[in-house]
Structures are given as C-alpha cells and as structure tokens.
Amino acid sequence: MIGGVMIAVALAYLGVLFAIAYYGDRQAERGRSIINNPYVYSLSMGVYCTAWTYYGSVGRAAGSGLGFLPIYIGPTLIAVLWWFLLRKMVRISRVNRITTIADFIASRYGKSTSLGGLVTVIAVVGIVPYISLQLDAVSASFMLLWQHPQGVDAPALTREGLDTALWVTLGMAAFAVLFGTRHLDVTEHHEGLVAAIAFESIVKLAAFLAVGFFVTFVLFDGPDDLLGQAQQDPALVKLLTLNDATVDYGEWAWLTGLSMLAILFLPRQFQMAVLENMDEQHIRKASWLFPLYLLVINLFVLPIALAGLITFRSQPMDADLYVLGLPLMAGGELLALLVFIGGLSAATSMVIVDTVALSTMVSNDLMMPLLLQLRILRPGERGDYGSVLLAIRRVAIVVIMLMGYVYFRVTDTTASLVSIGLISFAAVAQFAPAFLGGIYWKGGTRAGALTGLIAGFLVWAYTLPLAALHSSSGAPDAFLLDGPWGIAWLRPYNLFGLTGMDPVAHALFWSLFVNVGAYVGVSLFTQPTVLEQGQAARFVDVFDYAVNSDAVFLWRGTATVQALRSLLERFLGVARTERLLDDYARRRGMDWAATQQADAELVQHAERMLAGAMGAASARVAIASVVQEERLSMDEVLRILDETSQVRAYSRQLESRTQQLEQKSRELEAATAELRAANERLQELDRLKDDFISTVTHELRTPLTSIRAFSEILYDNPTIDAERRTRFLEIILKESERLTRLINQVLDLAKLESGAAEWSTTEVNMAALIGEAVTASSGMATEKGVHITTEVESDPPLLVWADRDRIMQVLLNLLSNAVKFCPAEGGRVAVTAARQGQWLVVSVTDNGQGITSEDQKVIFDKFRQGGDRRRGKPQGTGLGLPISAQIIDHFGGKLWVESTPGEGATFVFTLPLPADEKQ
C-alpha cells in the first residue's frame, strides 16, 4: 500500500482526535460537560485495552489458547468491588486534591517528597516496556501494511522497522506533547482528553469487531467451519482447553491476580478511573459496563487466532499481526487500513494518557520538589513557574517516549507483545502494598512504604527487565544460566533456587514477598510523625470526615497575605490567583485590603490550590518557604481529628435515626389507613345493625299492636257476642302466628348470616321435591283460585347435592309469593326445572302485576317488599327472599328475578349439578 496514503489517513485520524478534544474543552468552559455521564466514564476506562489487547491477545491466544483471558477477567472481578474500593480512592483524591498516583502515596505518608519521587521513578521505569510494546505494535503493523503485497517475513520486517519505530516514537511524542500539556492545573478534569479517549475506545472496538466478523464469516463460513477445520489439527484442539502445554491453572490464577492490581494501579487507569471521575455514582454503571466492554472486545480473539494458525500454516507470520495479516491476505485493503487505524487508536490512547500521567508525576513529584529543595527555584523570587512546570512535562514526555524506543531496540525484538506488557504489570503491582495498606491500615508508615517499594522495585528490576536485557540476543547468556559471578541462587529467573515458575510469576512472587514483608515489618517498628498520623486518619476514615475538609486543620501557621499571593501568582498566574482569592474572600466575607495576616485557614486553602497544580508534596515545600510554621503537638492533632470525626459520627447517627423514623412513620401511616378502613366498615355494619333492629322492632310491633288491641276489647267487654268473639280470637291467633313466623325467620336469617346454621347435605331429586312443594302449596292456591302447572325434566333424574329442607323452604317461599301476587281471577303459576350446561335452573312464574325495575333492586334486601305499601297491609314478612337468596348462595347458585311490570314475574334460581351430571 502507498505509504503516503497511510500516513495521511493516520494524520487525519489524529486530527479528528484533536477536534474532539477541542470540542470537549470548549463545552466544559461553557459549563456543558460532554463527559459528565457514566457511559463516557466507562468508555474512557477502555484505555486499558491497548495494542496489547488489539494485536497481542491474538498472538497470545495463538500460543496459549484461553491463556489470553485472565488479563480481562481480573478487572471484571475487581470491578465488582469498585463501589467500595474505587469510590474510596476517588473520594480521597477529591478531598486531598490528588494529581497522580505518586501524589496519592506521597500524600498518604505525610506528604513525603522522597516517597513521591520514588513512586514516580518506579512508574516511569515500569511503564517504559509498556510504551515500547505500543511502538513495536504500531511500527510492525505499519511495515506490514506498507510492504504489502510483497509479503515479508516477520523478523526481517521488525529489523527494517527499527527506523520506522523511531519515526513512530517521535510522531507519538509530538502528539502527546501537543495533546497532553495544554493545561496546567491537573485536578481540573481534562474534559477534552477524556472525550477523545472515549472516542478511541469506540474506534478500536468497532475495528476489532469488524475484522472479527470478516475473518469468521467471510474468510470462513462462520464459527462451525472454523472449528471444524481447527479440529483436524490436534495442536489447535489443545488451544481450546487449559492444560500444561498452554496455560495451567496456577498461571491462570496469578495472571488474574496481577491484572486485578494492574487495573487499579496502572497510571493511566488511575488517571481515568480516579482523577477524571466526575461523580461517584458513575462507578455503579462503570462496574458492569466496563467488564462488558472487555468481554465484547475479546469475543473474536480466539476465532482470529485459529483462523491465523490455519491460514498461515505454511507461511511465516508473527501471530501478533494476524489481526492485520488476515484481511491483507484476503485482499481486503480497506479493511486492513481500518484495522491499522484501530490499532493506532489503541496505542495512542495508552500513550497519551500514560504520558500525561507520568509527565505530571515527573514535574510535580520529582522535579519540582528537587528544584525547590535545591534552591534552584526560589518561591520568594519573581518569575513565572507555571511555564517551568509545563516545560518539564513536555521534556518528560519526549524522554519517556525515547526510553520506550531504546528499550524496544535493546531487548529481544522477537518477544511477544503480552510478555513485554506483563513486565509493566508486575512493576505497578509494587504500589499495591503501600497503596492498599495506606487506605485501609492506619499503621503503615512512611519508612515502611519507602522500604517496601524500594525492595520490591529492586527485585522486580533484577528479575524482569535486567534479565530481559540479557536475553536480547534470543538465547539466554551465562548471566541467566549460571547467575552473576556464577552464584547459582542469584539466577534472575530462579532467585534463591526457586524453579518451575514462569519468569513473570517468579518475579511477581519474590518482589511482592519482599515488598509486603518490608512494608509491614518496618511500619510496625517505626513511629509515624504527627503529619503522617493525621494523613493516615484522613485517608483511612475518609468517609467519616466532612466532605469539605477545609474545616480540618492539622497544621497551624501564619504568613502575610502578600507573600501567599505572590507565591500563588508564581505558579498559577496572576489572573487565576486573583480569581481564586476573590472567590475565597467572597465565600468568607473578607476584605483583602483590610487583611494583612493570613490565618491558618487561608494558608491551608493556598496549599490546596497549589497542590492542584504541583502535587501535595511540592505544594507543602513551597508553602513552607513563605510561612512561619507553628508545630502542633500530637495531642492537639488527635483532638482536632477526634472532634471532626465525632461531629461526622453524630450527624451520621442523626441521619440513620431520621431514616428509621421515616420508616416508622411510613409503617404507621399504612397501619392508620388500615384502621380507618376497618373503622368505616364497622360503622357501616353498626348502622346496618341499627337499621335492622329498628325495622325488626317495627315489624314486630304491628302484629303485637293488633293482638293487644283485640285482647283489650275482649277483656273490657265480657258480654261480647259469640260471633264477634270468635272473629276477634281468630285475628289474635293469626297475628300470633305471623309474629312467631317473623321471629323464626329473624332467627333463621341471623343464623345464616353468621354461618352458624346447620346444613345436612344429601342427594336431592328436584322433580320429587318440586312435586312435594306444589302439593304443599295447593291448599293456598285452591283458596285463591290459582292454577299451578309444573314442567320438570325427569330423564335422567335431576339430582343435586343440597339440604332438602332448605331447598324446600326456598320453593315454598317462591310459590307462596307467586300465589299471593296472582290476580284474583284466572291466576296461573308455572314451575319449570331444566338442565343448562352444568347448572340446574328452576323458575317460578306468575301472571300477576309484575315488579318494577326499582323494586327488583330492593326485594332481596331485608324487610323490603315489592308493591305499594300504602295500598294496604304488607302481605309478608319481607324476610323470605333474603333468606332464600342466602340458602341458594350457600349451595353455590344464584337467585334472581325477571319481570316486566303488568306481565307477571319470574323468579329463577340455579344450583350446580354434580360433576358426573355434566356430560
């Protein structure tokens, strides 16, 4: 392919990155952040996936199958705990205005400049192999694409590529300088940078998925075809499982553990996950979204590796370059160009963020303290030190990139990308004891952290990069085989005679062993200073202190406002200092003109402002140069800390008490609502009972009144004639019967409603029962001249399960009602019984005056009777229908009335037929 085209496309891509970054910064200035959401935050963490993932994973998979995966499973596991771990790191960093991981560790152990410098050195040296990996991958992919279609064999290609690598190095360094050092204050978020990195995460994911699809579905006929071909070759089948030939379980486990540490402590991850975090709540989404990103980008690694091994069986081709080689082989040049851009985005994202993080460390935690302590920079003098900081950072970027290039030149150029990257992982793992100990254990001291880090770093350097330099020729030399000066137990790959371990696992074990041992051991035997103890409490108990830690003064000092102001101007610039101090004055209601002496609060504020630009340790040195410090005693420090934590604990108690109360009051409300409903129901029932009693009393009084009236007449007139006496006695008798019936029915209804009625359920033949009921009613009917007809299905017999006497009661009630309401002349009552599906339907029809629709609604209520009461004395008790309805209801049926006024009425009830009757 034409080199010019490739360079043009690459430059165009970098131009797009600049445009995005510029847009992101502009939006941030206008207060419309484009990165303040969990999705951009999660994507920006995708900076974890570099050229290692993009090219190296396939290479690793081609050699050890599933062995490429622990590097991504470790972060997934630790992401589950982010809500506790990462949130604490974010909170501590925000409260203490932390600028880098070196600043974090230095700040924790009493703002120690030596510790900050040491961490910086470890980080820079440790990351150099990682940067060389990116240069290696980009230049190799460039060469492969450029020299296509001649086709060159891989080792020769990389040798020729050395010059290319230098150009790539310089190009990337220039880009990183332009891109990464546009601002001074590093605690303010790099909005443009984060937006660009999130964009790069999308580009590399899309490009990798595209080539994955192409290889799996175009080059091969889907995964089945690919696996089918792979299974012809036993060597390829091996790649699909874990075993001694690829990756054993031990290696799997330590790789997982190592990547768990890497995701926390790699400078670029710390930058993105901790320093660029805008909102702690974003961690929730990121802790599943980021692992999902890792899963998706790894889906096609194994298919591409298998496809590469099958396709390039007879040709030499570096497995690290299969991703690019496969589309090129198939003639997909445009796709290959896209793959190249994806690889470039993976590499540039890593290089940009790491160089920004490392150069900030170099300027803030290494050079600045040195310059200040060596009196090369004197804060008391005039001069603009902000630009000095920026210059240091720019030089640092170029130097770090060149170190990466040198490492690439002098080490084994045939080493796989992953093996180079793991060296860097092992280096940053050295931060784990001092860092994790620092945020969970107050007992860790500066001396312990220093000793642990130095010991771990030395063992790492001896067993990994130094050993790697000695195997640069490809074959191990005497130093590796026999040890230095022939001392066998100092062999770098078999320290103290430990054998049977992979070099990286071996180095990781020994370095962390001495690191943890020294950190814990020395910490236990040293006394922390006052400042260390204060910082330890602020880090470990960060959630116990007020969010605004301005309120905590662990340090007392005085200075003139003028001295502080000129110090700030030196580092932050005149305009910015003016703005910051004005803000401060406005918040406190101060007047600068009237203030000569700065109090401790202002000194503290100024230190924090400076820390944002130059790191905590440097800021402390700078402030100390203009402030008269008053030493605080241990007791005072502890008292101050105790007070603030008590206030915090108290407010926390209040908070939880409030929550409890809220919970209680919610429960109470619910209970009250229930009670109110129950009360309403009770009142309703009470009203119904009153109604019932008054109605019953009224109904009882009517017959009683007439009985009493006629009894009085008979009593007062003993001479009354026999005929009248007989008539009166007849009335008394009838009314007494009515009274008895009424009382019986009231009792009956009460029993039914309370459920206390006794039922004896038997099989009832309805045809026979209806016949009996009609016979029983015939006397009354004949008296009124009413003709009763029946029409009952009898084959097969209508059998139901019910209480014979109760059903009889219903039938008699309905029949007597029907007879009662028939016209005096030509009354007819028809009784029918028939089967309808699974129901027995019985109807009683009369040809009386009918029931109006209003009456139809109320006749089943107690003591309500149809017809016009004013027309005469009620003809029944008003309880017959309610009782009948209750009985039918008890057996699972229904009772209702159908009627058109003037044309008679039909009362219908249903009863369920037994199951065997349904057919």
Next chain:
Amino acid sequence: MPRGVRDQWLGVIFALGCLLFSFPLLALFNHADLLFGVPLSVLYVFVAWLLLIGLTFLSHERRH
C-alpha cells in the same frame, strides 16, 4: 432491598466470581467437546463472565 444490603451482595458476587474462575470449576469444564457449536471450555468461561457482569448489573441497577 435497602441499598446497604444490596451493596453487601457485591462481596458475595466477588467471592462467587473468584470461585467460578478458579481451579476446581475450571477443570470441571475443561473439555474441547462442542456444546451449541462452541467448545465447552470456551463456553464456560464466557458464560461465567457474562453471569458475573449480569449479577453486578442487577445489584447496582435494580430499584427496590
């Protein structure tokens, strides 16, 4: 579930994850036999991975 209790689940999920990706369980599924057209070992790792992500998702995103 109150938020505090839900956060404790994260610890449980982490322990589960460590278990899923460690020796005895990995060995149990370490076969190249195809299941749904995918080698069992590969399928196991990716399904366990997805399960872990899904559980983390649930413990963070489910409201009450």
